[in-house]
Amino acid sequence: xxxxxxxxxxxxxxxxECLFLLAVMVSCSPPEEPVKCSSKNSNCTITNSxxxxxxxxxxxxxxxxxxxxxxxxxxxxxxxxxAKRKMKVVTRFSHSIPKLVCPxxxxxxxxxxxxxxxxxxIDAAAMTFTVESGVTLRxxxxxxxxxxxxLPYAPYWWGxxxxxxxxxxxxxxxLWGKGSAVNDYVIEMRIVSPAGPEEGYAKVRVxxxxxxxxxxxxxxxxxxxxxxxxxxxxxPLFKRSITYVTKDDTDLGDEAITFGKMHxxxxxxxxxxxxxxxxxxxxxxxSNASGNGLYDxxxxxxxxxxxxxxxxxxxxTQESLRDADGKCLSANLLTSTLQMGAYGLTNNGIxxxxxxxxGFHDRLQSSGTCLDSLxxxxxxxxxxxxxxxxxxxxxxxxxxxxxxxxxFIEDVQTLVALEPKAFCGLELxxxxxxxxxxASSAYLGKQEDAIDFDITxxxxxxxxxxxxxxxILDEIEQIGLLKYxxxxxxxxxxxxxxDGVIKKYKNAGKFLKVxxxxxxxxxxxxxxxxxxxxLTNEVTxxxxxxxxxxxxxxxxxxxxxPSQGYLCRPGKIFQxxxxxxxxxxx
Ligand SMILES: Cc1cc2nc3c(=O)[nH]c(=O)nc-3n(C[C@H](O)[C@H](O)[C@H](O)COP(=O)(O)OP(=O)(O)OC[C@H]3O[C@@H](n4cnc5c(N)ncnc54)[C@H](O)[C@@H]3O)c2cc1C
Ligand SMILES: *[C@@H]1O[C@H](CO)[C@@H](O)[C@H](O)[C@H]1NC(C)=O
Ligand SMILES: *[C@@H]1O[C@H](CO)[C@@H](O)[C@H](O)[C@H]1NC(C)=O
Ligand SMILES: *[C@@H]1O[C@H](CO)[C@@H](O)[C@H](O)[C@H]1NC(C)=O
Numbered sequence: 079x080x081x082x083x084x085x086x087x088x089x090x091x092x093x094x095e096c097l098f099l100l101a102v103m104v105s106c107s108p109p110e111e112p113v114k115c116s117s118k119n120s121n122c123t124i125t126n127s128x129x130x131x132x133x134x135x136x137x138x139x140x141x142x143x144x145x146x147x148x149x150x151x152x153x154x155x156x157x158x159x160x161a162k163r164k165m166k167v168v169t170r171f172s173h174s175i176p177k178l179v180c181p182x183x184x185x186x187x188x189x190x191x192x193x194x195x196x197x198x199x200i201d202a203a204a205m206t207f208t209v210e211s212g213v214t215l216r217x218x219x220x221x222x223x224x225x226x227x228x229l230p231y232a233p234y235w236w237g238x239x240x241x242x243x244x245x246x247x248x249x250x251x252x253l254w255g256k257g258s259a260v261n262d263y264v265i266e267m268r269i270v271s272p273a274g275p276e277e278g279y280a281k282v283r284v285x286x287x288x289x290x291x292x293x294x295x296x297x298x299x300x301x302x303x304x305x306x307x308x309x310x311x312x313x314p315l316f317k318r319s320i321t322y323v324t325k326d327d328t329d330l331g332d333e334a335i336t337f338g339k340m341h342x343x344x345x346x347x348x349x350x351x352x353x354x355x356x357x358x359x360x361x362x363x364x365s366n367a368s369g370n371g372l373y374d375x376x377x378x379x380x381x382x383x384x385x386x387x388x389x390x391x392x393x394x395t396q397e398s399l400r401d402a403d404g405k406c407l408s409a410n411l412l413t414s415t416l417q418m419g420a421y422g423l424t425n426n427g428i429x430x431x432x433x434x435x436x437g438f439h440d441r442l443q444s445s446g447t448c449l450d451s452l453x454x455x456x457x458x459x460x461x462x463x464x465x466x467x468x469x470x471x472x473x474x475x476x477x478x479x480x481x482x483x484x485x486f487i488e489d490v491q492t493l494v495a496l497e498p499k500a501f502c503g504l505e506l507x508x509x510x511x512x513x514x515x516x517a518s519s520a521y522l523g524k525q526e527d528a529i530d531f532d533i534t535x536x537x538x539x540x541x542x543x544x545x546x547x548x549x550i551l552d553e554i555e556q557i558g559l560l561k562y563x564x565x566x567x568x569x570x571x572x573x574x575x576x577d578g579v580i581k582k583y584k585n586a587g588k589f590l591k592v593x594x595x596x597x598x599x600x601x602x603x604x605x606x607x608x609x610x611x612x613l614t615n616e617v618t619x620x621x622x623x624x625x626x627x628x629x630x631x632x633x634x635x636x637x638x639x640p641s642q643g644y645l646c647r648p649g650k651i652f653q654x655x656x657x658x659x660x661x662x663x664x
Contacts, residue, residue: 109237109449109463112172112179113142113188124179124188126172127237129464132572133629134541137180142168142188148282148306151189151270155304156280158187158601159272165189165601167304169239170212174246174569175473176576178300182604189304191241198307200225206265208309211241215444218310223440227312230439231258231343235378236446241305246569247297247523249515249530250443251345253338257516261296261523265311269295271303271596282306283596293585294592297520299568301603301611302596318343318442319363320371320423321433327355327491331484334529338480338514346512349413350494351406351501356417356509359434369425369436373445376422377508380448380458386468393506393536397546402499405546409505416508471507472537472628474555475571476564477515477528486562492651493550500547507534521585521592524565531558532570542623544644549659556631556655568610572628573617580612625658632656 115122120141125131140163145151158165164186168179181187191212198208202225209218216236222228231250233243240260242248249259256262265287273281285292295302320343325333327348333355338344343360396404420430422445425437435442448460461469478486494501504510511532515524533554536545545551558564559575565582566575580586590611597603608614618630623639625632625646632638632646638658649655 109171109451109460110465111170113139113168113190115142119143122188124166124168124172125464126174126179127460127464128175128462128470130470131177131180132175133177133627135177135180137177138184138186139166139181139188140185142190144190144193146193148194148268148270151194151304151306152280152282154187154189155270155272156278159279160275162599163187163601164604165304166604167191167241167245167300169242170195170214171237171239173235173238173242176569176571176573176610177604177606178245178569180604180606191239191304194306197221199309200227202226205312205314206309207312208266208307209240210307211239211244211305213240214238215240215243216446216449219440219444222312223315223438226315228315228439229260229263229310229443230255230313231263232260232443234375234444236444237449240308242569244296244305244308245298245300246567247518247520248567248569249513249524250343251513251515251530252342253344253514253516253527254342257518257524257527258513259297259515259518259520259523260310261520262516262518263310263312264292264296264308266309267292267295267305268307269303269305269596272599272601290588291592293519294521294589297518297522297568299522299607299610301593301600301607303602315365316439317363317365317367317369317436318439319361319367319369319434319436320373320442321359321435322417322421323357323359324417325355325357327353330355330491331487333357334483334487334512335480338529344514347508348510348512349409349501349505350490350510351498351505352410352413353494363436367436369434370427371435371437371442372424372427373435373437373442374422374424374447375445376416376419377461378446378448379422380451381461381468383457383459383463383466383468386459386461386466390467390469394538397536397538397543400546402502402546405506406499406502409502413505413508469507470537470539471534472572473570474533474535474551474558474575474628475530475567476558476575477524477530477567478558478562478564479526479528481526482562483529486558486564489557489561489651490554493554496650497547497550500550503546504533504535504551506536521589522568522583525583528565530567531564532567537627541627542639544626544639544642544658544660548626548644549647549650549657552625552628552657553649553652553655555628556649556657557652560654561652574628574631576610576617577631578612578616579610586612625656632658 194212624630
């Protein structure tokens with residue numbers, strides 16, 4: 079992610095400017111709407127927060143509806159069911175990279191949860207918290223804290239909605255308690271699904287933790303209907319103490335497992351080229367421990383678009399010149415700057431004076447101040463905002479069972495030894511984020527205790543352009559998925575990660591049974607969800623250049639970029655991998 083040394087001063091200046099502008103009645107507003115319609119709420123296109131899906135699909139819909147109550151939601155689903163229309167739920171920001179949100183065809187109906195964004199009920203004594211599904215993670219954390227409650231583990235980014243993060247099994251990092259997936263803290267859910275004429279074409283189901291169906295609905299990919307409300311079991315608000323410690327990564331394979339068991343909120347940034355790992359020592363402490371720390375993660379802050387454009391241009395040049403050394407230099411600068419700035423931690427909300435940073439959980443667990451960027455993002459934005467020239471990346475994110483994760487880490491280290499500079503590209507996006515997840519009772523949730531690897535790297539604006547060291551990162555992707563049976567995050571990844579994915583879920587059959595019961599005509603399904611659920615043809619299609627952006631695993635040179643010297647070759651250490659390799663570089 080982006081960082082520049084001048085940035086803090088710049089930010090202060092911009093903040094000042096923003097406040098000044100506010101004073102003269104120009105508003106500060108968050109990222110763009112993902113749905114755009116040519117006439118009022120009809121003839122629409124839908125995209126995600128990056129402006130591009132994994133396969134660059136252009137998605138259309140006949141119209142979009144904005145229910146404000148469950149009652150309105152029911153009548154919308156009912157009318158569309160009666161008309162046999164395809165439906166999909168769209169959220170305020172639409173953060174998933176795969177095209178989960180696209181209805182098939184041109185005339186589908188988008189149902190937005192933008193105005194289903196209220197807290198319904200807080201029961202402080204029972205520690206339960208009920209929200210509408212369009213409530214964002216930021217709202218949930220802040221509202222719960224006001225009632226003295228906390229969701230113990232959550233994704234690190236404020237911008238996700240409850241419906242969307244449950245839909246894709248999103249998580250934070252922990253091997254403690256029920257683990258880090260938010261879905262494992264759901265105790266009740268209301269979901270609106272299609273029904274027959276005798277039931278008025280739509281029906282609300284109330285699922286409690288005594289219903290087995292809840293295990294289907296709590297990670298549903300959006301194919302069971304519209305989640306209207308969710309009730310979580312929370313905990314009393316507590317304090318945490320965070321210290322980042324940088325170490326040599328030689329024994330990471332062993333360390334990673336014991337570290338996760340030792341610290342409740344442990345995670346690791348891994349910088350393979352630098353042979354370093356940054357361990358986050360993060361535990362609960364007594365509420366009377368002093369400190370009012372704040373985590374405003376640097377890469378999730380608003381960034382001047384001029385700085386973003388400069389960083390992007392630099393990387394584009396490094397790619398076109400195949401300047402690996404340049405990338406390594408930039409990566410070192412970025413990671414050391416982040417480290418010096420404690421990744422955005424402060425001891426009191428203003429400055430960082432040293433570890434440990436102690437503070438209340440709600441101020442440390444997630445962030446995303448770039449959501450409050452200046453209107454139109456001309457000056458300040460989230461780094462990936464598609465309206466400006468900024469970050470544009472691929473994300474390979476999967477979890478590998480604890481029983482085999484050491485071998486995976488060692489395989490990566492073997493590749494590092496062969497091609498050390500190949501990993502500088504991902505260090506430019508702050509390295510590999512390693513987080514802990516636990517086996518879940520959700521049918522489409524994690525199958526075993528595991529470490530989730532989050533790998534972010536350059537994506538060209540040109541889908542036919544090969545990437546620097548494409549072969550090495552693609553080999554790691556295939557080592558994870560094929561050799562160690564990794565489970566891809568449902569809301570991230572390139573298409574190939576989902577090929578045959580459903581075979582990795584032992585309760586997939588139970589999930590499909592519930593889907594057949596809730597939505598027998600598949601009105602909430604699309605070709606994409608049918609493919610990933612194994613109900614139709616495979617996800618990948620073989621065509622010219624398909625392996626360059628992970629739309630396929632290459633089997634012939636034409637799937638790579640032969641005119642630019644990239645040919646389909648076996649992996650360097652995993653023979654079963656097939657990757658686009660630069661043969662005879664000039
Ligand atoms: C900056 C950033 C940081 C991230 N950090 C993390 C992280 O720390 N951990 C993590 O696990 N993931 C993370 N993610 C990925 C994220 O969790 C997923 O992409 C998530 O699904 C997106 O949530 P959303 O609200 O944007 O949902 P969307 O992408 O809009 O929707 C996801 C799916 O859920 C369905 N859906 C949404 N609402 C409902 C509803 N009410 N009823 C039925 N179906 C519904 C949609 O139709 C779609 O199929 C991050 C993403 C970004 C951009
Ligand atoms: C729908 O929008 C597209 C552009 O997005 C436009 O070309 C087309 O004419 C519109 N159709 C109708 C019926 O409004
Ligand atoms: C903090 O609270 C604990 C009990 O929760 C108590 O034992 C301890 O003495 C307190 N410490 C201070 C410094 O007040
Ligand atoms: C490699 O491929 C062969 C032949 O397809 C297969 O039998 C073997 O199980 C694969 N090995 C791994 C580790 O995937």
